[in-house]
Amino acid sequence: MIGIGVVGYGYWGPNLARCVSEAEGSRLAGIADLSPQARKRAAARYPAARIEEQWQSLVADPAIDALIVATPTRWHFEIALAALRAGKHVLIEKPIASSAREAGILIEEAARRGLTLMVDHTFVYTGAVQKIRELVSEGAVGDIYYYDSTRINLGLFQSDVNVIWDLAVHDLAILDYVLDARPLAVSATGAGHIKGSPENMAHITLYLEGGATAYLNVNWLAPVKIRRTLIGGSRRMIVYDDVEPSEKVKVYDRGVSVAETSESPEAPDEIRRLLLNYRMGDVWAPQLSVKEALLTEIEHFVDCIEQGKAPMTGGASGLHVVTLLEGASQSLKRRGHPVELVGMRQAS
Amino acid sequence: MIGIGVVGYGYWGPNLARCVSEAEGSRLAGIADLSPQARKRAAARYPAARIEEQWQSLVADPAIDALIVATPTRWHFEIALAALRAGKHVLIEKPIASSAREAGILIEEAARRGLTLMVDHTFVYTGAVQKIRELVSEGAVGDIYYYDSTRINLGLFQSDVNVIWDLAVHDLAILDYVLDARPLAVSATGAGHIKGSPENMAHITLYLEGGATAYLNVNWLAPVKIRRTLIGGSRRMIVYDDVEPSEKVKVYDRGVSVAETSESPEAPDEIRRLLLNYRMGDVWAPQLSVKEALLTEIEHFVDCIEQGKAPMTGGASGLHVVTLLEGASQSLKRRGHPVELVGMRQAS
Amino acid sequence: MIGIGVVGYGYWGPNLARCVSEAEGSRLAGIADLSPQARKRAAARYPAARIEEQWQSLVADPAIDALIVATPTRWHFEIALAALRAGKHVLIEKPIASSAREAGILIEEAARRGLTLMVDHTFVYTGAVQKIRELVSEGAVGDIYYYDSTRINLGLFQSDVNVIWDLAVHDLAILDYVLDARPLAVSATGAGHIKGSPENMAHITLYLEGGATAYLNVNWLAPVKIRRTLIGGSRRMIVYDDVEPSEKVKVYDRGVSVAETSESPEAPDEIRRLLLNYRMGDVWAPQLSVKEALLTEIEHFVDCIEQGKAPMTGGASGLHVVTLLEGASQSLKRRGHPVELVGMRQAS
Amino acid sequence: MIGIGVVGYGYWGPNLARCVSEAEGSRLAGIADLSPQARKRAAARYPAARIEEQWQSLVADPAIDALIVATPTRWHFEIALAALRAGKHVLIEKPIASSAREAGILIEEAARRGLTLMVDHTFVYTGAVQKIRELVSEGAVGDIYYYDSTRINLGLFQSDVNVIWDLAVHDLAILDYVLDARPLAVSATGAGHIKGSPENMAHITLYLEGGATAYLNVNWLAPVKIRRTLIGGSRRMIVYDDVEPSEKVKVYDRGVSVAETSESPEAPDEIRRLLLNYRMGDVWAPQLSVKEALLTEIEHFVDCIEQGKAPMTGGASGLHVVTLLEGASQSLKRRGHPVELVGMRQAS
Known part of the structure; x- marks a missing residue:
């Protein structure tokens, strides 16, 4: 059972969190969001999950194997890089980063550490x-x-x-x-x-x-x-x-x-x-x-983590698009x- | 009653001819087309109209007050210019000509002679x-x-x-x-x-x-x-x-x-x-x-000829588009x- | 070449007349309508056809082999029966007649005389x-x-x-x-x-x-x-x-x-x-x-007349529907x- | 805060439960379903709610003020009647009951006890x-x-x-x-x-x-x-x-x-x-x-209970339809x- 944290519970984050909670093989371990209202909604919906203001708390949590980054684009890079450096697998909402340079750094970091890096190209x-x-x-x-x-x-x-x-x-x-x-x-x-x-x-x-x-x-x-x-x-x-x-x-x-x-x-x-x-x-x-695409995607993410497979929408796809x-x-x-x-x- | 000749009885010409025959104030005086089959269809449909192989025959016909040019674009200029020079009003299927230069010459010729020059911008x-x-x-x-x-x-x-x-x-x-x-x-x-x-x-x-x-x-x-x-x-x-x-x-x-x-x-x-x-x-x-747009247009053409009014889609529109x-x-x-x-x- | 007369030039009659004039094997021989405006339109469109006020003129015309009845329903029976009795083949706009009794009489009359009786079930x-x-x-x-x-x-x-x-x-x-x-x-x-x-x-x-x-x-x-x-x-x-x-x-x-x-x-x-x-x-x-259904139908009517075949929509279909x-x-x-x-x- | 129990967690019940949990003024107090799989899904989704096999457990629960009946139609009457007799307000999935006779008995029972009886005419x-x-x-x-x-x-x-x-x-x-x-x-x-x-x-x-x-x-x-x-x-x-x-x-x-x-x-x-x-x-x-109709409806149900108002789709509507x-x-x-x-x- 892969423990997954979700950073960002605004527009798209709730869908990701729901799919993590429904998918075979994953467990919704935590949610982080700066907004108190978002945290309140998240807590009511997922009483068993850890709800935090700062994403750093999730990155530091050893019970969390993988992080999903669903924040505005300009924060993707910083959060994803920190998560990779903490040894977490990462799935990033599209686009993967603000620039090709940033995407390249994330790809390198994930490759060096043998972690799964995936981008949420839902379609x-x-x-x-x-x-x-x-x-x-x-x-x-x-x-x-x-x-x-x-x-x-x-x-x-x-x-x-x-x-x-x-x-x-x-x-x-x-x-x-x-x-x-x-x-x-x-x-x-x-x-x-x-x-x-x-x-x-x-x-x-x-x-x-x-x-x-x-x-x-x-x-x-x-x-x-x-x-x-x-x-x-x-x-x-x-x-x-x-x-x-x-x-x-x-x-x-x-x-x-x-x-x-x-x-x-x-x-x-x-x-x-x-x-x-x-x-x-x-x-x-x-x-x-x-079948719901996002659920298929989350199950694919879990499968790639467990089997060490290359994702269909890995870092290279994200870089290509950026x-x-x-x-x-x-x-x-x-x-x-x-x-x-x-x-x-x-x-x- | 304005006598109108139609040059070109292929794809669009039959529609123009029909509207000329239905419009108040106009009379379908002649049709010219190089294709024998087209001429046969035209003759069967309009037994009273003069059917010719060469457009020059219509241009030379004093019973024809105005000419509609519905040929492939590359012939628009030559036919329209000859018609204007013969003192005929002219309506040209879009685009008015193959180049802005040609369009300019047609506009000048019509203006000099006080003839109506219009382009078939049907929409x-x-x-x-x-x-x-x-x-x-x-x-x-x-x-x-x-x-x-x-x-x-x-x-x-x-x-x-x-x-x-x-x-x-x-x-x-x-x-x-x-x-x-x-x-x-x-x-x-x-x-x-x-x-x-x-x-x-x-x-x-x-x-x-x-x-x-x-x-x-x-x-x-x-x-x-x-x-x-x-x-x-x-x-x-x-x-x-x-x-x-x-x-x-x-x-x-x-x-x-x-x-x-x-x-x-x-x-x-x-x-x-x-x-x-x-x-x-x-x-x-x-x-x-x-009301059918093409019929409205033909009636507007006739009206412009009779009243000396500027057409809604005159030579300047045609030049602009080209x-x-x-x-x-x-x-x-x-x-x-x-x-x-x-x-x-x-x-x- | 089958000479065909059309009785009724109101809403549907003009379509029938056009298809008769376009079909292989048929000739539009005449049109009858009580309305002077309808006759005027018919004459302008078909200068070669005989245009009459009374349908009886068409029934009496030996150049007319077949009659199409496109009048209001209540007149179908009388006109069709007269036409059959005059030895004409008949195509009747739907419904074939005002009652099953009338339809039965028409079927019998056509059968006795070996004439084609067809109903215009266009679809x-x-x-x-x-x-x-x-x-x-x-x-x-x-x-x-x-x-x-x-x-x-x-x-x-x-x-x-x-x-x-x-x-x-x-x-x-x-x-x-x-x-x-x-x-x-x-x-x-x-x-x-x-x-x-x-x-x-x-x-x-x-x-x-x-x-x-x-x-x-x-x-x-x-x-x-x-x-x-x-x-x-x-x-x-x-x-x-x-x-x-x-x-x-x-x-x-x-x-x-x-x-x-x-x-x-x-x-x-x-x-x-x-x-x-x-x-x-x-x-x-x-x-x-x-291919236009009505044209297919007219050609089928002509074919049935010439070959003595039973129409796809013959009198029996008409009776069935009525x-x-x-x-x-x-x-x-x-x-x-x-x-x-x-x-x-x-x-x- | 009205405590609401939902009987039946098959096709429509989950939607009702969700709206109860989201509506202002209501609390999802319990869910009953005969199927173990349904109960498992309900428990995962609503860890704070009481999950039961038998509807009788909800009817007997004093923390439950109102019951929603979302079972197959043939059980509506028995469950709703028991709930009303236990002093609970009742909302029944359409149709209200299997017969006009049953609907009449429910209406009478609710009226006598001054309870809200409503039918889920969602549209x-x-x-x-x-x-x-x-x-x-x-x-x-x-x-x-x-x-x-x-x-x-x-x-x-x-x-x-x-x-x-x-x-x-x-x-x-x-x-x-x-x-x-x-x-x-x-x-x-x-x-x-x-x-x-x-x-x-x-x-x-x-x-x-x-x-x-x-x-x-x-x-x-x-x-x-x-x-x-x-x-x-x-x-x-x-x-x-x-x-x-x-x-x-x-x-x-x-x-x-x-x-x-x-x-x-x-x-x-x-x-x-x-x-x-x-x-x-x-x-x-x-x-x-x-706004989601079902959410509007649940809030109306709560409002009717609290204010003693007649529902827009009360027992009489249910009887009328049946x-x-x-x-x-x-x-x-x-x-x-x-x-x-x-x-x-x-x-x-």
Whole structure:
């Protein structure tokens, strides 16, 4: 039974704590939060858990084997590093850290000590994303042409990071998991509309090795909630709509292919058009696992700790995503000027 | 009764011809198309109209007062210029021409001769766009923050222009009509997936005078048809979904505003968040005119000819849009590198 | 080339006339309508067709081989009978006649003369209904449990028939085509809300031979348009949503089956529940033919005339449907009191 | 602080227990369930609560002021009666009891002892139903024409009651709360498709005093989940779609009215049609309270106990609904034969 402490009991922390308490193999050993109201709620809900104001108390507790860091992003690094140095395994809410430099230090520290370092890229653990990876891996989509995602709603404005560091993380994590293609360059545009707040809206284009492109549209200030991703390929296309209560993933047997006829550049338009075949076939919505993603993730964390396995969303995923966030933020400041992503890790 | 000839009876021409035949005040005088099959269909449908292979025959016909050009884009300029020089009024399918230079020449020619020059920016004549302009003009939306449009489907690949010149035109025309804000710079990214075809997918960001931004997502190779535009403002937000059979335009009384409290930079996150007010109010779908947009447009064309009025979508609109298309195409080639739009006309 | 005359050029007649003019093998020979405006529209659209005030002129015309009757229901019988007696083939807009007695006389007259008698049950000719019949026939649905249809909108109130005779006809025709099951009894309820108008809302239950049931919800006074049919079976279930622009037919691999364990009546609830297996499998939307149903139907009419074949929606279908309409109307007056349907034809 | 015990910790009981623990003014004092697994889950979640196998232990506990009965329906009466006799206030999951007779006895017992008796008609406490009642009460809908509800999905088959006693209860409770119109007669049809299970599908028509009608379509064996209610009125119409994540209630300014012209029975169809005005106006989605309905309900229960107020869904509502369930079940057995509802309470 792995004893787990949770630092941060604000918006996302309660979900993590609940999953720790429900998962096989883990025990909710402690919760820390600066806010007295949060501690009161935590104590009422988990009378058996140790409730603390300071995260240091959890780090110092020998009954705690692993720490989950669910604080605002700017504190991730300090807390996670202290926990690793105290010999605790660590799971960090996304993004893993405020910079690629910080992420690198955490990875090194965990590696040196043989500890599990994992980042909470929750979507990777959903039935939908698992199925999409399976479809892509087995070739059902063919060559990947593009990934195009819209992730917008009237959301909580963060005070310390812009919308890219909040919402685009999800897509970058999914991309990393599903496509395994190295990004070469990024162009991003965006704007902030509320005085004193960071950018609340951004559009990002990633140029991937092999020719595919990825587009992300993220927005905290939209009137409606949209969570929809299109994946276009040479054989089939996928629509993943996370707002749908059922049929979240649909596979379209649709596309365009070039006919094998010898093309004459002299041919009039009408004829040239005929040389493209438009395929409009069936649509298929595979049944998906309905197990809660966060619970799956916590059980995976426990499993990695116990078996010494590499997590599906380990420190390297976290670093990968943060590197892209840094590149996108740079490009955003320069109104879309493309930023080369040198030194990105090779596709695994 | 204005006698009107239609050049091009392929995909869009039949709709124009039908509206000419149905509109008050116009008479379908002739149709020209290079394809024998197209001419056969035209003759069967309009036994009273003159059917010709060569557009020159219509230009030379004194019974024809005005010409509609519905050919592939690359022929717009030559045909329209000849028609103007023959003293005919001209309506040109979008985009008005292949370049800003060509558009400028057509505008000059029409002005010199006192002829009506109009571009077929159909969406401007829909009940939906009319209502949106009305809402924006009367201040219902407040300060415009952004325009964000997705216009994708599995569409006909054009052979002579990329997707920007086909689909983005619609949004640029709507923007021009609704917002009246001068674009300052453009960043565009995109890709082509079918060998030998131009780019079939693009994402465009426009930086507008006054601080608003506009985003366009256009795609010929998408598995589903989406036609949805979000307009965010300081007072309200609009969603325009053209695929919806009814309730195409919805007005959301939602938004975020900064509370008037004095903010302390020392305040913890939880408190700073409270200083933003999230407003979640009613939603309202105004009833829209259901008159066919193209019929409205043809009647407006006839009216402009008869009354000597300036069209809502005259040559200047056409030039404006083509200038943006040129800027976006340049940026696309440079992977999002922003292109300054010098010399764009002042907001009217 | 079959010369066809169309009687009635009001709401539906123009569609029939257009399809006659477009179909292979037919020629639009004449149109009759009492209204001068309708005749004016018809003449402008079809300058080559004979346009008459009185239907008798078409019946008397030897150049007309077949007549389509698209008038209000109460005139169907008189016109169709006269046409048959004049040796014309006849296609009648639904419902075929005002009573089963009238329908029987038309069937007899057509049979005696060896003429084609067909009823315009348009939905039978859609790609959607064709696919559904195929799925049901090949056993994909298993044993049919139920057919449950909602067909409502803010529609044109008819003055001479209630909503059952207008909207329920569509479902009764689809049922007849897809299920081939003899109805045994009918219960119907309903109400009229507009003074002086017949019932504008009704709910009908049909008890079918073999144990299946069919439910129809029809309404002229609904705020939204819904056209959705559920077909439940022992193996799969179908949802047919005619308002959807694509994916009109979806096949759900879902259902409930009884487990093969020996059931103990003593078993507590929780255990008894486990004995039912809930199956939640994939969803599949087959690609459908997009050919216009009415054009398919007119070509089928011409084909039946030329080949002497029995139509898919011949007089017997028309009679079948009218018999059900009469039964439902009787039950409606008695607030749901079930009406036995004696003498309905055997399932074919 | 009211001490509350919950009997039954299966499907719905955990939600009730959670709300008791979260509500202001109540304390979760005990939970009883026959199943060891349920008791284990309850104990882990609520270490401070008394966990018992037998409900009698809670009834006998003086620290428990009120009991919530969340068992299968057939045990409601016995447990509730014992609790009332022990001087406890009682809240019963819907339906209140297995028969009108039982419901009457509970009402009498509670009245005699001055105890609060309430039934868990959860939907009455939703923001949506609260808003609908407000709209109806203030006359926004005008005269009520009809209530038409579809409540279907692939749901848990109950072993002791048919689908009417499970799903139709919700609509009957909403109807009782929103319309205040006395039902005069009921016609119901339905079928069971799974051997050994009660009817899983039913259609019910209620004839209401004043001329309105209500229609309910309930089904445990549907491939998709639909929760949609239409309310038609002389001034406006409402669509309540509970599956929608937002905009659950929409108000349509649509309808049909008879023009004030003198009608001639001789007038031809086309003219008579013009005498009906079809109104197609705006659509409006009011913002709704998003507070959890069950929490609102529990707080109302506590408030009624403390203040001695009559609950919004008291014993009389429970009896009213059960009386309708009995009538509908009778009619169902007779294939729609209408059942008069004599002795229904007067509209309040």
